[in-house]
Amino acid sequence: MRFDLADLHLFLCIVDAGSITAGANRANLALASASERLRNMESAAGVVLLERRPRGILTTEAGEALAHHARVILRQQEMLKGELQDFAVGVRGTLHLYTNTAALTEFLPGRLASWLADRPRLRIELKERTSADIVRAIASGLAEAGVVSDAVETEGLQLQPVAKDHLALIVPRTHALAQCDKVCLAQVLDQPFIGLSQGSALQDHIDAHARSAGGLFDIRIRMKTFEGVCEMVAHGVGVGIVPLSVARRCRRRYPFQTLLMADDWARRQLCLCFGDWKQLSAPMRSLLSHLGANTDGF
Template identity: 55%
Template sequence: MRLDLADLQLFICIVDAGSITQGAIKAHLALASTSERLRLMEEDVGVPLLMRHPRGVTLTDAGETLAKHARQLLDQQQQLRRELKTFTSGARGTLKLYANTSALTNFLPARLAPWLASHPELHIELEERTSADIISLLSTGSGDAGIVSDAVDGNGLIAEPVADDHLVFIIPGDHKLHNKQAVSFADIIAEPFIGLYPGSALQDHIHSHARALGHDLAIRIRMSTFEGLFEMVDKGIGSGIVPAVMADKYQSRFHYHQLALTDSWARRKLCICYRSRKALNPAMRTLIDHLKTR
């Protein structure tokens, strides 16, 4: 059979109206066109679908079967339209968002939770990368948006600040620098460090600046969490470089001193980056607007 959805819709209009003439009006078609399409439908099926009477039409057994399945198919079509519309309006789907370590561990959890709660059909796929990697990925068309440090070159991307993200140098309580308020990275580069896990975007960021100064950091041990890093510093095992907001968070639990880093790359802001707002799907635009609200 070659029946299409338009044929089925027309047939249901005739059935509901109880008349070919009224069905044609309901379907916004000429009577001659409606009669011809109905004739072709019956020819295609091979049996009569309607019994014609002076005052209208009634269904044959075949017509009853067709009407039953036609209604189901048309209902499914409407359901499909509604569900697809939620994608175009940004009400459902999966969003890919890149984030550096600081954004992933500190900024995003509290900001994403209420947004996700108010958008139950949406999912977010978070991927941790260094800020430089995120810029490179977005510039080449891989992904829609990412949260990076403004200390890196944005390569022409739109970059909108969402939060402060200064880095600080933390030291054990009895460290020789405990009377200092601020230091440069060059001043401390030879210190024994507690590092973060391999692949950490923040740790890779710090290593890249060490290499720029012609040094490799002396990493005594790598920890999988900030909490573990702070505990190691508390025990005097080494020093570390962490986001100021994380240092403040754990200050009451562990004993260490915070020193400001004077390097420009450490006095940074988190920015949401993307190529073009027009190119973003509606859901991502909504998410970005939410993240920008302080």
């Protein structure tokens, strides 16, 4: 026994109208076509669904059961259509946004909050990666978009700056470098260092530049947060590298000195990174626009 949605809709139109003729009109079908569909339904069910009377129809017990389930099925179909429409227009689903450490901790929280609050059926999964890893993931089709440093090679992808992300060296106030304005990474490779935890995209990025400069950090301890790094430095445990925005915020609480880094790779901007704008999902386009994407050329 197989009833399609059109059969169920017609049956309810007939039941609600009280006659086959009126029900056919509600369903926008010719009377002959509606009558033929109804006969086929009863034949498939193997039971009489309607009693035909001179002044209309009455539902049999089997017909009442069918009417009940038809209403449930059609209501669920409308709910399904609504949910799929939500996905289509970008108000439901899960977005996977790849991001480097600085964007994850400093740039995104304040900007994502209002956007997500307006879309209660959407979820965002943030994936922390180095900028180079993010570019590779987008170029290979494993990710739609991400937030990266402009210091990375983009392999032909779109790169749009949205915020400054300069890195700074922080040192105890009594440190020999405390009176300097700027410093290069090579000058501090022999210093006790406060690192970020294993797996931090920013720490991986800094470590790679340390190796390029011909050395490795003498890491005394790794901290999970930038605030933890700042507190350790303030107590004289070692030096650390954090985004300049973090240093400016945390020095109100922790006594340390902030030195700008003179290395080109440390004078960064945070950028949105993506491929073909038209190939992005509707919710991703909405999110990137909210984060500052310039869509004039798309």
